[in-house]
Amino acid sequence: MSQMPSQEQIWRALQEVMDPEIPVLSLVDLGIIREVKVEGQEVTVVMTPTFSGCPALEAMRQEVEEKLQELGVPRPRVEVVLDPPWSSDQISPEGRRKLEAFGLAPPPVHRGDPEIMLNPVVPCPYCGSRRTRVTNTFGSTLCRAIYYCDACQQAFEQFKPL
Amino acid sequence: MTGQLDAQLQQALADRLLALADDEVILGHRDAEWTGHAPILEEDIAIANLAQDEIGHALIWYQLREDLTGRDPDETVYFRDASAYRNVQMVELPKGDWAFTMLRQYLFDVYERLLLDRLVASTHAPLAEAAAKIRREEIYHYRHTSTWVERLALGTEESHRRMQDGLDRLWPFAAQLFVAGPGDGALAAAGIFPDLSELQQAWEATVRPFLEQAELTIPQAEPLTVGRERHTHWLPILLGEMQVVARVETPETAW
Numbered sequence: 197m198s199q200m201p202s203q204e205q206i207w208r209a210l211q212e213v214m215d216p217e218i219p220v221l222s223l224v225d226l227g228i229i230r231e232v233k234v235e236g237q238e239v240t241v242v243m244t245p246t247f248s249g250c251p252a253l254e255a256m257r258q259e260v261e262e263k264l265q266e267l268g269v270p271r272p273r274v275e276v277v278l279d280p281p282w283s284s285d286q287i288s289p290e291g292r293r294k295l296e297a298f299g300l301a302p303p304p305v306h307r308g309d310p311e312i313m314l315n316p317v318v319p320c321p322y323c324g325s326r327r328t329r330v331t332n333t334f335g336s337t338l339c340r341a342i343y344y345c346d347a348c349q350q351a352f353e354q355f356k357p358l
Numbered sequence: 359m360t361g362q363l364d365a366q367l368q369q370a371l372a373d374r375l376l377a378l379a380d381d382e383v384i385l386g387h388r389d390a391e392w393t394g395h396a397p398i399l400e401e402d403i404a405i406a407n408l409a410q411d412e413i414g415h416a417l418i419w420y421q422l423r424e425d426l427t428g429r430d431p432d433e434t435v436y437f438r439d440a441s442a443y444r445n446v447q448m449v450e451l452p453k454g455d456w457a458f459t460m461l462r463q464y465l466f467d468v469y470e471r472l473l474l475d476r477l478v479a480s481t482h483a484p485l486a487e488a489a490a491k492i493r494r495e496e497i498y499h500y501r502h503t504s505t506w507v508e509r510l511a512l513g514t515e516e517s518h519r520r521m522q523d524g525l526d527r528l529w530p531f532a533a534q535l536f537v538a539g540p541g542d543g544a545l546a547a548a549g550i551f552p553d554l555s556e557l558q559q560a561w562e563a564t565v566r567p568f569l570e571q572a573e574l575t576i577p578q579a580e581p582l583t584v585g586r587e588r589h590t591h592w593l594p595i596l597l598g599e600m601q602v603v604a605r606v607e608t609p610e611t612a613w
């Protein structure tokens with residue numbers, strides 16, 4: 197019987213597993229890790245998808261398994277749940293700062309209000325101006341929209357509110 | 359009721375999930391045909407997103423069905439012939455022009471949104487959970503396609519004509535979305551899946567005034583009321599293209 201890592205060690209290790217589409221953001225920052233269970237030799241990580249068509253889910257699941265194996269878990273389990281549905285409100289404050297530094301405007305906190313989701317004021321991640329406008333509510337991945345800043349005349353992407 | 363369903367309800371639910379999934383995967387495929395060909399770059403990106411969303415939703419429905427039947431989603435999509443597909447004919451029609459594509463997606467998006475609004479209250483918990491997940495994403499679809507329908511219908515003479523032509527063609531097909539299958543009555547009685555005639559009323563109450571204020575004329579054509587086992591000749595052609603890679607692949611193929 198090998199020594200299993202503690203819950204705390206696992207959470208810390210998952211901070212190093214990055215979203216393949218946004219490499220500065222860990223799965224923990226993204227808020228998609230729901231639970232870590234350690235029961236004897238059994239280790240289970242419960243996660244939830246961001247957008248349901250997100251093709252990165254399978255890659256993230258594998259990376260979580262590999263990370264757990266590095267920690268000495270022989271047969272890690274990753275369980276995917278849909279309930280409650282993920283919302284961009286669950287991105288951590290730390291995650292929001294990282295997004296902004298990466299040049300991707302963080303999503304507004306909307307608490308389910310469709311008006312805020314569809315018509316947010318999005319400050320430019322480069323110059324901070326609020327004189328920005330959406331040019332496409334769909335972007336290079338399911339979770340991005342495309343904006344333009346009239347102040348610094350830069351196009352930028354936003355992590356889309358969901 | 360979140361626990362075991364009896365065998366009859368289980369079969370009815372598996373059939374309904376197949377219908378939901380097949381609609382989304384075929385519509386997603388048709389949308390994906392625009393990738394690289396849409397009228398402008400922004401729309402190329404948008405339609406690729408819509409396609410990816412619909413295929414993602416299809417996967418959720420196929421997985422729920424797998425939980426009931428053990429049928430693998432990939433096997434279900436790539437190794438079934440047209441006669442075993444249960445999508446409506448509306449989604450298998452060729453992609454047509456941009457007006458046709460946006461109108462088809464709009465008519466489907468309204469149906470899907472109203473359906474999901476009801477499904478979140480399903481007595482079958484996994485179905486309610488999946489609906490809650492998908493519903494949030496649909497908000498972006500609906501806004502996008504309704505904007506395009508309105509803009510083209512009220513645009514130039516040509517864009518209006520193309521939108522009206524699209525409506526004349528699609529309207530009778532849309533009715534098939536609401537044709538009940540043999541198990542649907544039992545599902546509605548058990549509160550698992552909404553009653554399709556009520557759904558149709560809600561759908562008409564939304565799309566009719568919207569289309570009319572966009573100065574489109576709703577045709578008087580006979581609605582399509584055949585079951586989902588009936589297809590046009592377009593479906594086998596679509597499947598031929600969609601399935602070819604999976605079918606020629608051998609277990610040794612490395613990507």
Ligand SMILES: [Zn+2]
Pocket residue numbers: 320321322323324325345346347348349350
């Ligand atoms: Zn700026």
